[in-house]
Amino acid sequence: MELYTNLRQGEKGAWLSIGTYLILSSIKLTIGYIGTSEALKADGLNNTTDIIASIAVLIGLRIAQRPPDSNHQYGHLRAETVASLVASFIMLVVGLQVLINSLQSLWEPTGTTPSLLTAYVAIGSAVAMYVVYRYNLALSKRIKSAAVKAAAFDNRSDALVSIGTAIGIFGAIFGFPIIDSLTALVVAFLIIKTAVEIFWEAVQSLTDAFDIDEVETLSVLIRNVDGVIELLDFKGRAHGNMYFIDITVTVDPYLNVFESHRITEEIERTILRENRFCQVLVHIEPHIEKILPQNDDKSPTN
Template structure:
């Protein structure tokens, strides 16, 4: 199945992110410590949370490839969402720790000027993460993976954080020593914000929330299918990258079984043209006309 092939291809992006984050976080933490830069150390901690998030995506992609079984008749596609939920908690805890350390340093400042090397490391990290972002974004578009796309946007935010870190360090080097700690404080806030956003998105998916714009678009498509008189019920939910739609439509009550079945086939093909990774379940109801009508609909 093409969906599972794409999930396997998505692992490349996760592995690239993991390897890059391991190298960058180690470099930032070590150089930030010896180079006396709170901002670079905070950025390094930010990358450690990204390692966890990338591993969560990788594990989720692996588990999501398991076929349906007796206990998981819709498959294991939500494993990725659960992994993201766990990663969001870890990110928020790390972000809170960065926040507490930064506030402590603001109240009890240690006036040390960061080494210029720390700024160069931050700039180099931003450049590397930008190229990782471009690769993962291209991969996400190619395979249609929302998880890899989310990872790409996380890569982009990390590049922006590193740029901000470099600016803060250069400011401290020029004499504004407090700017380095303030930058670390901002990085901590960004980590927590990212964790909250991932948490909220995961909760929305796990509680079967469905985008209202998607509902409206798909409802219009279904209502315009030839033979559908009315769309009286629409339900949607997502499992990982897979979308499940259940609809109830009314048709001419004088159609035979084969004609009604053709309408359901047309609905499924119409939705799949718009959303390839979508399973559609259609329930047919006879339309109640104000007055009896003759059978005027045939294929």
């Protein structure tokens, strides 16, 4: 199945992110301590959370590839969402730790000025993360993976954080040391913000929330299918990148089974043209108004 092939290809992006984050976090934390830059250390800790998040995505992609079994009739596609939920908690803890450290640095400043090397490391990191962002974005478009696309935008945000870190370090070098700690504070809030966004998206998926705009788009398409008289019910839920959609429509009650079945197949094809990663269940009911006799309002003649 194409979806599972795409999940395997998506692992390439996760592995690239893991490798890049391992190298950059090690360099940033080391140079940050040597060069006495709170901002660069905070950026390095941010990348350690990205390592954990990328590993969680990788594990989720692996588990999601397992086929349906007796206990998981819909497959294991939500494993990726569960992994994201775990990663969000880890990121939140690290973000709070960076926040505490930056506030302590503001309250009790060391008076030290970060070295110029720390600024160069931050700039180099921004360039590296932008390259990873472009690769993962292209990969997500090719395999149509929402998870890899989200990872790509996370890579882009990390590049922007590193640029902000470099600005803060240059400010400290040129006589404004408080900027370094303030930048660390901003990085902490960015980590926490990302963690909350990942958590909320995972919770929405696990509680079967479904995009209202997607419902409206698909509902219009279904109503326009030849033979559909009324769309009575539309339910949808997401398992990873797969949509499971349950639909109830009314048709002419005097159609035979083959004609009714043709309508269900046309509904399925219509939805799959819009999003090929869907499993559609269509329930047919007779249109009641077609069964009930029509009432004549003619008045009796005298």
